[in-house]
Amino acid sequence: MTRSLAVGFDGSPDAARALRVGLALARDAGATTWVLHARGLLGERTPEPPVPEVVSETVTELGLDPASVRWRVEDGDPCSVLLRSVGPPVNAELLVVGRRGHGRHEGLLLGSTSLELVGHARVPVVVVPSPHDG
Amino acid sequence: MTALVLNADYGAQAHEEAGHPERPARATAALQGVADLHLGDDLVVVGPRAARREELARVHAAGYLDELGAFCYGGGGDLDPDTYATADSWTIAVNAAGAGLAVLDTLDERGDGVGFVVTRPPGHHALADRAMGFCLLNNVAVAAAHLVDAGERVVIVDWDVHHGNGTQAIFWDEPRVLYVSTHQWPLYPGSGTPVEVGGPHALGRTLNLPLPPGATGDVVRRALEAAAPTVEAFEPTWVLVSAGFDAHRADPLADLALSSGDFAALAALAGGFAPGPGRVALFLEGGYDLAALRASVAASLSALLGDATAGETPTSGGPGAEAVSAALEQFRRTVEVLASAEEEAT
Numbered sequence: 001m002t003r004s005l006a007v008g009f010d011g012s013p014d015a016a017r018a019l020r021v022g023l024a025l026a027r028d029a030g031a032t033t034w035v036l037h038a039r040g041l042l043g044e045r046t047p048e049p050p051v052p053e054v055v056s057e058t059v060t061e062l063g064l065d066p067a068s069v070r071w072r073v074e075d076g077d078p079c080s081v082l083l084r085s086v087g088p089p090v091n092a093e094l095l096v097v098g099r100r101g102h103g104r105h106e107g108l109l110l111g112s113t114s115l116e117l118v119g120h121a122r123v124p125v126v127v128v129p130s131p132h133d134g
Numbered sequence: 135m136t137a138l139v140l141n142a143d144y145g146a147q148a149h150e151e152a153g154h155p156e157r158p159a160r161a162t163a164a165l166q167g168v169a170d171l172h173l174g175d176d177l178v179v180v181g182p183r184a185a186r187r188e189e190l191a192r193v194h195a196a197g198y199l200d201e202l203g204a205f206c207y208g209g210g211g212d213l214d215p216d217t218y219a220t221a222d223s224w225t226i227a228v229n230a231a232g233a234g235l236a237v238l239d240t241l242d243e244r245g246d247g248v249g250f251v252v253t254r255p256p257g258h259h260a261l262a263d264r265a266m267g268f269c270l271l272n273n274v275a276v277a278a279a280h281l282v283d284a285g286e287r288v289v290i291v292d293w294d295v296h297h298g299n300g301t302q303a304i305f306w307d308e309p310r311v312l313y314v315s316t317h318q319w320p321l322y323p324g325s326g327t328p329v330e331v332g333g334p335h336a337l338g339r340t341l342n343l344p345l346p347p348g349a350t351g352d353v354v355r356r357a358l359e360a361a362a363p364t365v366e367a368f369e370p371t372w373v374l375v376s377a378g379f380d381a382h383r384a385d386p387l388a389d390l391a392l393s394s395g396d397f398a399a400l401a402a403l404a405g406g407f408a409p410g411p412g413r414v415a416l417f418l419e420g421g422y423d424l425a426a427l428r429a430s431v432a433a434s435l436s437a438l439l440g441d442a443t444a445g446e447t448p449t450s451g452g453p454g455a456e457a458v459s460a461a462l463e464q465f466r467r468t469v470e471v472l473a474s475a476e477e478e479a480t
Binding site: 010039040041042043074075076077078080081084116 | 154155214215216264266267268296299320321322323324325387
């Protein structure tokens, strides 16, 4: 039984879809959901960026106990952050990501977090497609 | 002593994205820092050259080179939330990687001087098969692999404020390269802990000395001094420096608190690792405050040319002194444990 799963979240529409799938899976399994945000070279560097509204809204909408959902910001590229989450403190047994994140590039060749994860993860990976994916 | 500086005027203006901190003005600022030294005949400008495919393929996967080239020629775009490429970026990156080779070859021919490779985009985050952290091709790794191929032993000193995860990964199991990094931690890219010590064939060839936010120059100097016995035991024949200047207190991307004078001290220390003249080259990595970059480049190069007191007053009093000794202890213990585990396994 899955006790902990990690969802990669960069604020993109695909990440929001992945969040919804991850939270629903966690609810059904009675697992803790860790919503992970990778802090790159650019962007905010405040110690504790607030939980995005879409996270709290989706938690409420799906009727989840807010205590079962953890928000965590880590330094690194999204792929490395998610790969590291199989270790403590997250101990993820399942990774959930959107097909593509904020980048304009669609991720068939370079820098695709979802493809990198599928290639390197030691736990199962759920890749949530975009509505545009055929 | 002569300074060999690469002429960065090879069209790098075309690698630019509006508002991005890794911008053409950085190379201009670095070259202004060189010009501030008024070196006259002691300044030799080395012409650029493109790295050949086989030189890039020593450290990068063939498929990645094909994909990156095709992506750029297709117009470019964002490779990840931090990293961009334009239609011209492939040509520019290949010249950036070749720049180091041109400087190394010239140093080798002359048997004297210090090299300063003003290139962009920077390189130390680039992995064998992936661009990241503003980096497309790993310039310092291409240069180190070129030297290793010629039978040399290379120490790479990386004092950029971010850990050079790409360089570490590329030489993870290469016993002829010693990678020494001081960097802020935690910070992007999230790697660079003292327990990362190298692969089974290269245990102890990776030495990470992470420092807390606010660390001042005295702490970073102490870290490099603490690394000295490891470097000396390695007996390098070349010293390459991943010279990022984003540990400067004015830099907008990180929180270390160095002055330009601290970089002079670091350059003097790194230069001291060289076995003789003509065996040190600095490679520009990060550094996003233009005035700090200009002053720090001038101070570093000045120190390598003999004046270690150049630049702003060195800084001291920040946190992290204990972090250096703790990191070294963790490094030693990890190497010991892994070495005995290897021994038992064989």
